[in-house]
Amino acid sequence: MSNSPIVSRLILAVVALAAPAVAFADELNMRVGVTEISREVYDLHMLIFWICVVIGVVVFGVMFWSIVHHRRAAGYEPASFHENTKIEIAWTVGPLLILIAMAVPATEVLVKMYDTGGEDMTVEVRGYQWKWQYKYLDDDFNETFAFMSNMKTSQDEIYERANKGEHYLLDVDNPLVIPTNRKVRFLLTANDVIHAWWVPDFGIKRDAIPGIINELWAIVPEPGIYRGQCTELCGKDHGFMPVVVQVLDEADYDVWYGEQLQAAQARKAALSKTFTPEELMAEGEAVYGTYCVACHQPAGQGIPPVYPALAGSPKVTGDQGDQIQILWEGVPGSAMQSFASQLDAAQIAAVVHYTRNSWGNSVGDVTQPRDVVEWSEGSQE
Amino acid sequence: MSNSNDQSVYYVPHDGWYPVVLAAGLFFMVFGLGDALNAMKSGGDPGWVMSALGFSLFAVVLYFWFAKVIAENHAGLNNAQVKRSYVWGMGWFIFSEVMFFAAFFGALFYTRVLVVSWLGGDGGKAMTGDYLWPEFENTWPVMDNPDNAVFTPPEQSIQLKSFGSLFTYLPFWNTVILVASSFTVHWAHSAIKKGNRSGLVSWLALTVALGFLFVFLQGYEYWELYTHYGLTLDSGIYGSTFFILTGFHGFHVTLGAVILLVQLIRAIRGHFTATDQFGLEAGSWYWHFVDVVWICLFFLVYIV
Amino acid sequence: MSAVIESHDDHHDHGPAKGLARWLFTTNHKDIGTLYLWFSFAMLLIGGTMALIIRAELFQPGLQFVNPEFFNQMTTNHGLIMVFGAIMPAFVGLANWLVPMMVGAPDMALPRMNNLSFWILPFAFGMMISTLFMEGGGPNFGWTFYAPLSTTYAPDSVTFFIFAVHMMGASSIMGSINIIATILNMRAPGMTLMQMPLFVWTWLITAYLLIAVMPVLAGAVTMMLFDIHFGTSFFNAAGGGDPVMFQHIFWFFGHPEVYIMILPAFGIVSHIIPTFARKQLFGYDSMVYAVASIAFLSFIVWAHHMFTVGMPLAGQLFFMYATMLIAIPTGVKVFNWISTMWRGSMTFETPMLFAIAFVVLFTIGGFSGLMLAITPADYQYHDTYFVVAHFHYVLVPGALFSIIAAVYYWLPKWCGNMYDERLGKLHFWLSFIGVNVTFFPQHFSGLAGMPRRIPDYALQFADFNMISSVGAFIFGFSQLLFMYVVIHAIRSGKQATGRVWEGAHGLEWTLPSPAPYHSFTHPPKVTAADAHG
């Protein structure tokens, strides 16, 4: 084929047109990423892309040549051939060889990606409607500390009432933090529906499936902040569930890790403290704003009939234990999940207090962390 | 033209109201059913009226439809080619049923061989069991669910315990009944092909009787399972696969038995001849199909 | 019972009945074909309107028109309606019109059941669309309805959705049984299998695929129904099931389903290109074998939609290799079409323009499909707009263009009148430009990382989305021109000749235009030239 001048000229033309386009890498093409795996995936992508381009140029080239020349308007009389075994065999075997040439590097990269062993540390990644939870595990897979990662973009930005920030929809309150140059193993799962955890720059994506563990790993050579999104339809706010990973130098990471351990201790201590109503209201408002507002809405009005209003709800203003129970256990079979693993007793107490005393609800009593702890211990018996 | 008895012409029936009314009946039936299920789920009153009316409409139209097809055949409108269309039609319909069961057998295979082992900490996704369900063990039948608080596990399994107890095992006798009925329906068919109508009627009657006996015993088994074994639809994957397979099979046996019952009534009324008995033949194919499904089921669900 | 038969002596000429009764009660394959075609066009407009709502919302970042909950319902229903309501019924409608004429039969094999297959559809889609107005909204879990989003977390209306799918499946199965029986049993004497026109061949294989996979879909939704209402745990790990099992069963149906939407298109293009190249189809035999191979392979590649669910490595490799193999028989088809054009004597009437665009744009869609098949790369593409671009390239300028081409090509045979060639060409160019402006930029937004099924997106995706939305409106509104061209031809087009196109071959062209109400009451003699041509 290469000795046909028109074809080689066409190839040249397309390459010339495509080359500058490829240079817009960020806008037009897959990101190269920062890990070894992501680079290999990128190379693979470019390889198959160019193979397809070349085949396309040849195939369409022949076709357009025919369209230009073999037209009746140009006075062309039809030939009468309608089969040719040799050429038919050739264009069956040819593509097969091309496919094998693609399959070999693809297999190599894939095998590498599946090598999850030999990790330096493990993080559990758990999808919730619509946020991520990161749990840092020790060598025996026991939790050391955990936190939730919620989107930070405000409703005002989304609904055009405020200017959109730089990382619109791609910013979270608490990013996942990992060190450079260590092999991090991720255990993916979910609490409710299927989500998918994707960091394009690491070249990894995997579904987070309730009740099932999937594994991923990454070694990131460069510090930085890397952004991705949930990529499996998971309900209403699937589009508002960013994945943000902050990669720290190993030394910085170790410092950060130490701080987190201490903070976890401090949170445990808070469970036995007694707060003032003002402290509870402030903390409750914050918790509500991150954990509840997506469904129950800023003024507690909900989105009936699916998401009930909390303002005026008898379940909220009734017995304190009722609402603690709802938060602790969730409402099975509905989007109202159990918050027991996302919020600690202090946060639950605060949000219960807040909902019972906001938007026209005025029960007036105070809910303390110990109420929640007591309730949960009672429920375990 | 098409109403002549010209056998070189393919009979194309005239316009008729059956199909569109049947579709309407189907619609009301399933819409009513959906309403009822949703009402029950939220603890309300199912109100079966709409679906019952839809079903009645559906059944009545079906009656008229088949009556008309039979009458057309008796009037000699169906030439050999038309009959061949019916043969193809029935054959491919049974193939579609095979694929329907294939989905459930596939589910049994997938959960039993792969999922339960992963959840139990074996195989390619052992982390699932090790990390999320440390208590759960990889056994079949599943007598303890990964989360027993959500799905109450069964108390006993229905699996055949030892080959010695085969003869006291109800599913075994059900197998015998169903296999026997496959023979009887075949003999019924052979009888009419030799022009022996009384043979047809008695073998067919026996087949129908065996069919309903099977359904009755299956019903009895279900009652036992619900009351004594704690094996129910909501007792986890074992109950789920067990009941969906045996349940849809039982439903098909009932359907097949009703089809054969209709053929029996027709046979008594003097339908079918030595050369023309497609209704019966189609019914018997269906019956053999149901039988084959049961044999697979007996081995895969009850024995291994 | 035997006395029920009525006398039909007054019906000797057996023309169509009058008024509404004709359409409600008909057993005629042409009437039923017409019903199917108009129904699917209505669904195209409804599903397309939903697509335009999606594109309007995605015109720029931020939420302007709809809330996320409704957006998901639009995405879901757009996919479902296009697949089950627009593309599939359109192909069944074409089969109804054409298969009996092409094989020299008086009608479909089972005419009453034919009518039933059609009339189930309006009820099924009526039910499905009505869910949008129910409390809690309609289906919002994507056209692939993955559990547990579609079970535990679904709105109540999912029950009706499930029954609607059951009804569509019943309709498809009956329609396919009818087509198979017609093809296998009703061919005119002398027409061997390897003389059948390719549209007939592709439909024979498509019908087989449908009968094989629609029941599996029925099984999947039945298990959903049981999980929702009867406490089973098929798709719930807490009871020993697995949400991923749903995906395996769904895609065992779903992948053959996408070939169900393209094989009849291959058939159509294999008729149009030889006609306008005035040259016999190149490689008839290998065309048949290629379709059969694609159908076979379609059963063993389903998990390429699930590369990210975490299958064991061996599974990933198997599904990757099997998927890549499909490029070979598909390539054979593309090469054959081009060889048919090669040294032909081509003219470029509207059907030919759509057919050529099909070959080019479908192949581009096929290339992106091949890229998706490369598992490690698919980790980056999966559930992004790259996938959306892929499947719209094979579905819109693929399946939909072939249907439009078929309508232009056979319309003169159906209604006896020619369409307006000038407007037809205008329609083509608007559609061609519109479709590329809509879907080409989606490759870029996908590669840059934009997930699918999101109502709002990060700022770096803004430019391409804006272009895409503009294209969608161009493409959408040009279909109204299509409607005008068709209605104008039916009402007041120029009288067409029997053969219509000078290069056309096949039994349908031996009939006058419009084709008589009953095509071949007595089987025609098949000559080699009038078989596949």
Ligand code: HEA
């Ligand atoms: C008409 C419908 C149709 C058709 C024909 C195809 C054809 C193909 N599709 Fe596509 N696909 C869809 C409809 C279709 N697809 C849909 C709807 C989805 C998304 C579903 C959803 O998630 O909602 C999807 C998604 C999809 C995925 C999953 C992506 C993901 O979710 O991550 C994959 C992955 O392998 C894939 C692959 C392919 C391949 C390899 C082909 C091949 O058949 C293509 C073969 C054709 C060619 C390759 C071009 C011609 C060949 C040559 C010129 C020969 C020489 C070429 C070479 C040797 C390279 N498709």
Ligand code: HEA
């Ligand atoms: C089967 C065929 C098919 C067809 C023909 C189309 C056609 C179109 N699709 Fe389709 N699409 C799918 C199948 C199809 N799609 C599937 C399966 C999905 C996946 C769903 C999922 O994720 O679950 C999808 C998803 C999908 C998305 C992604 C949504 C998301 O991820 O959130 C988008 C976004 O741009 C889109 C756009 C379009 C557009 C612009 C068209 C255009 O071609 C439409 C053209 C428009 C018209 C033809 C309408 C004309 C109407 C008028 C002009 C109004 C007239 C009004 C009256 C007379 C009342 N589609």
Ligand code: CUA
């Ligand atoms: Cu979580 Cu999408």
Ligand SMILES: [Cu+2]
């Ligand atoms: Cu596929």
